[in-house]
Amino acid sequence: MMDLSSISPILLLASIMAASTPILLAAIGELVVERAGVLNLGVEGMMITGAICGFAIAVNTGSPALGFLVAALGGAGLSLLFALLTQVALANQVASGLALTLFGLGLSALLGQGYVGIKPPPTPRLDIPVLGDIPFLGPVLFSHDLMVYLALALVTAVWAGLKYSRAGLVLRAVGENHDAAHALGYKVVRVRVLAIAFGGACAGLGGAYLSLVRVPQWTEGMTAGAGWIALALVVFASWKAGRVLLGAWLFGGVSVLQLNLQAAGVALPVEYLSMSPYLITILVLVIMSADRSRAPASLARIFHASQ
Amino acid sequence: MEKRPQPSRRWLYLSPLLAVVVTMLAGGALFAALGKNPVEAIATIFWEPLFGEFAFYYRPQLLVKGAPLVLIAIGLSLGFRAGVWNIGAEGQYIIGALAGAGVGLAFFPLDAWFIFPLMVIAGALGGLAWGMIPGLLKLRFGTNEILVSLMLVYVAEKLLAAMALGPMKNPEGMGFPGSRNLQQYPSAHNADLIADTGMHWGVVAALIAVIFAYILLGRHVLGYQIRLTGQAPRAARFAGVNPARLALFCLGISGALAGLAGMFEVSGPAGQVSIDFNVGYGFTAIIVAFLGRLHPFGIALAGLLMALTYIGGEIAQSNLGLPSAAIQMFQGMLLFFLLAVDLLTNYRLRLTPRPETA
């Protein structure tokens, strides 16, 4: 029988914060990449590579922090392959992104051979004194691990950086009209490679958050489409940083809710409930796609400085 | 580096071969890093299945594994040429299998000639419908077909699990997940047309698809419109192409072909609807399509090559203890190198770079 009263609103909201972190990290990275005019469909591959890199390092060193660091490096490293293909070899971005995902899935499966079934060292929660003791708000907002706050800080930094900093202006300019940016003397390729690497690092962090905190263990293909949902999130957010946060909470909410409903024994087979994040993603895409006007004008166009 | 005035014909054909060679080298290095003898590993993958001691067993497998890859990749290639990115073939493959098997199971245990043809039609329609979803959403709301088709893969996988555990579960299966085995139901069995050759109806369908695609792309105005839309979408609209309808056509036909592949698989080599029925053909077919240069004959060859790596990979797994993930990565690498060497088709590399590389 179904027992909805077993769902605690406090725990639900608190776990939304945590559940949204992986896609939030991946999406904010991809947002920067797309604002620079590059479409990297390899988020899933970079995420899962980050997941195994972070997991392996954390298990071997016992330090989740080191794990996250290496996960970021792993994601960035993989993304540089994409950068090489699209910015140097001028390959099609869609195909290259797909290649990155396929390659990343294979690579992670290979790296993860010896890590199936192991438990990672726990990532400590920051039980913030005083704030954490506030009823309701305390457990919801102030008793998470550092990565949750880091993700939020990253969103803020990206938002402010794009809006107010010189580097952000140049990045937007490159994404808007790469020929004009080139004519003004900006290094289009360099800006894009940096953006791609940043996106890769973020995706790697997101993946590691899955394997080290959310799940926490390593299984092949464990990202299960989270990278693709992150891509959808960028469209949902109309390429705006603040709305990525909103979207991530929405998706986090849906996935937490369906897990809770599963646990509560809703009379629907588990398989149907677990479809919901993907169906919601499609639904959201349908609603948001009416307004494509905000997409960076040079998105996915190949830049080659001729003459 | 400078752009060639025309794409180089020579490199168009040479670059896939070069990519394969480079992948073999890099793969060898990878296998060496895993502590295997690289020459032996490469030989096991590419030589054993064709000319080894047990080649009589492996050669038919080449067709069994190659047929779904070619069938799916032909459909994908039409879309890719038009700039329509259906990457959810895996889902369409699953739905095709479910629809086909569903029809077969519904008639069980009736013995009639029309059951298998009905299953073929159901499989194609199932894949078509699943492929049309991203198409219709794109047409109506402008949603991105890449993301929608991909999301539908996960939905299809969940549906497959639900079916294998629920409505399609074998009532005589003693509680194990999975449907009845269609191989034991002659009216629904996609058996080898000539015993032990691997030559089942799916292979025939793949051959027909290759020839059909070749004629479509080379001779028919629809194929011309597909190519035009992919290369110059604005020019295509100017020429009178309706891009939305064309995208719908591409998604529909690639869905139908993927659905057919799934249907032939479930009623033949796989035999039953099970949770782990899909093994990633829908994604590997993307590599096949590019490796084959989106050309029907190229895809046929690429499909066989990729089938070879599957079979060789299995042999290497059992003989040398090479992890199966290594083969997955090997395939991913192939697409990487292919995209990289593609540069040579459209650009000429200068050996003496000018001071300004811009």
Added chain:
Amino acid sequence: MTAPLLAISGLTKAYPGVVANDSVSFEIAGGEVHALLGENGAGKSTLVKMIYGLVKPDSGTMTLHGAPFAPGEPRAARAAGVAMVFQHFSLFDALSVAENIALGMESPPPLRDLSRRIRDVSETYGLPLDPHRTVGALSAGERQRVEILRCLLQNPRLLIMDEPTSVLTPQEVTILFQTLRKLAAEGVSILYISHKLEEIRALCDRATILRQGRNVATCNPRETTAREMAQLMVGASLDVTARPARQLGATALDITGLSLASPNRFGTALKNLHFTLAEGEILGIGGVAGNGQDELLAALSGELRSAPGAIRLKGRPVGALGPAPRRRLGLLTAPEERLGHAAAPDMSLTENALMTGAEREKLLARGFIRWPAAQDFAERIITRFDVRTPGPGTAARALSGGNLQKFVIGREVLQRPEVLVVNQPTWGVDAAAAVAIRQALLDLAADGAAILCISQDLDELMEIADRFGALNEGRLSDIRPTHALTLQEIGLMMGGAHGMEVAHA
């Protein structure tokens, strides 16, 4: 005149297969307005890109203020006091005016201070601009002002202007010239690139003429006739178009109340257009770029659909038909953008011939392509229009601008249209090809076809059109016979100075 500000000596730049600049030398004095004159493809763009640091010369030297000058990138050139206004604006549609200007500066002040400075400078030079507006929403003239302001805010010593008047109405040109003269009087040197001879005669102190990458002459444009300069520019006397007598027939095309939203975010909607076009007539539609020209062509080609009765071809409503059925009925079009719109760059000429020729040339048999017939059609275009190419198997992008344009226009002309609509038929085309294309249009009209020629080249329209109208913010002016029009009147039809009167009132 003072000592030279910029001295160029023996600049050479070669690209594979073509020498863009061959030992070019000239000097620009301080406070001088110096014209750089030449045909399309004469090497003007490459030369200024070298001065601006976008391209490195193979050999040769430059000195600025007597010191060696070899900018490695635009930043270095800007630091040395060289600023440039591009022909195809280097602007970012989705960003604001202030952000666009900040991007062109080395170390821009905070946005609020910058906005104030923009207002100050724009008032000083009579170039009114709101720093907070989104550039994509500006008119072509306003966009140019953004470019100019971006340069002026850096106190340049040398201002390079690449074909600045191609996007302006005659009135706006007058205002631009006032600004440039004022700058010159303040000691700024101006390198003024153009192929419009009368403008150069009105504005410039000296002119350097480029032909096929070499500087063939330097002259004082005020003392040289336009004809002499044209001869120096082209190197031979050009054919001029012959205008055969034409008989106007029945109404071929009737546009009634055509209104259409633009599919592009920064496009222009068409607002209630009315006009008719008779058999044998050439109607010229002028106007500054971005005032609805692309939308008008799309509405006529069938890429955009309208109410059926808004467009009537020989009395038959065709507004709701797509491009293919319109072609079948005899309404043919040739868009402005050659690569990617009128032609597919990577496809062969045969395949490009098939693109619009399928219907009328019967290149299809039950959906199957008759390749031999398509190739034959392509070969006919190549022969009849003197398209210089190895053959019909060549990719479109391998052709020069002029040759590809001859192919595109020829493809439509050879299909014997009832009505032909062309947009910018000679844009970016060398002089000889331009003459050939205009002649083809005149001949076609003489054979009884009705032609609508959309162009930003007023000289061209005056040369071939019987009647003239102008598009301004998606509206069409009255249509009047060309022979009685003055430049002043044309300018007013194009919308005058687009809100500039405020500044000069």
